[in-house]
Amino acid sequence: MDDIDRKILALLQEDATLSTAEIAEKVGLSTTPCWRRIQSLESEGFITKRVAIVDREKVNVPLDVFIAIKTNQHNIDWFGKFSKAIDEYDEVVEFYRMSGEVDYLMRVVVPDMAAFDTFYKRLISSVELSDVNSSFAMERIKYTTAVPLDYMMDSPTPRRRRR
Template sequence: MEIDDADRRILRILQSDSSLPLEEIGARAGLSRNACWRRIRAMEAAGVVRGRVALIDPSAVGCPLTAFIHLRAPHPSPDWVKTLAEVTAPMPEILSVYRLSGDLGFLLKAQIAGMAAYDSLYQTLISRVDLAEISASFVLENLKDSTALPV
């Protein structure tokens, strides 16, 4: 799908507050309600807009600690990557799993209640996935955290 300036305006608005009524989104984007609705639907159908979610304060729901977990596979293979994906998929505390270039291999982002929750997560990972190395870094202060892409 070709994204034009009007689509970009809509995307910036949706990224800041997707709960706005169509009339408000259209007014801010300089479009009629119907034109705005058609563009949003087209972007959803094309997969540009993958979903609309609420952003929740982790501390308010009992998981204030962010952990970045560094993994290295003993012998990386497509089967090992598939196993990691299958093990982590049903774990709600693991928010992201990345395969990286360089020495590190894989990076997981987890949102957890505290060190006891991290230890439980750690024990689960080492019991279900063959690992050459695992370590973690914990966020002490969040200086910036955004979901908005530069459109």
């Protein structure tokens, strides 16, 4: 992994629709070596998927709900049932097992409070939970799917972006 690979990753994180020729021009390579690098980044698992980011307002799921879940069930059978249930809910866009006070945290996107109430009732009927706490985002201040690339093993010390 060198600076050119990092530049390619940064460009693709910003716009995965760029052609290989456009990326090659921006990183100072000819098309074929750039294409090989992109193929290598994919085969080595640095690029796991290329997706389109949909405008949530236009598809009517503008509301973010963060759900903190506690359970007194800490066994593999319960976890399997819970994970399988969560897989069935398209509204769940992120799902994490946590350390600390909360066992699981998920982010759900829905059109409105009524849709969330329907989701909530389905959730609590699908598996035994000891506590469910929901918080509604009032405003999205920062959102990105891009991850920082300055922490890679052969990168220099991470730099703070100047504002």
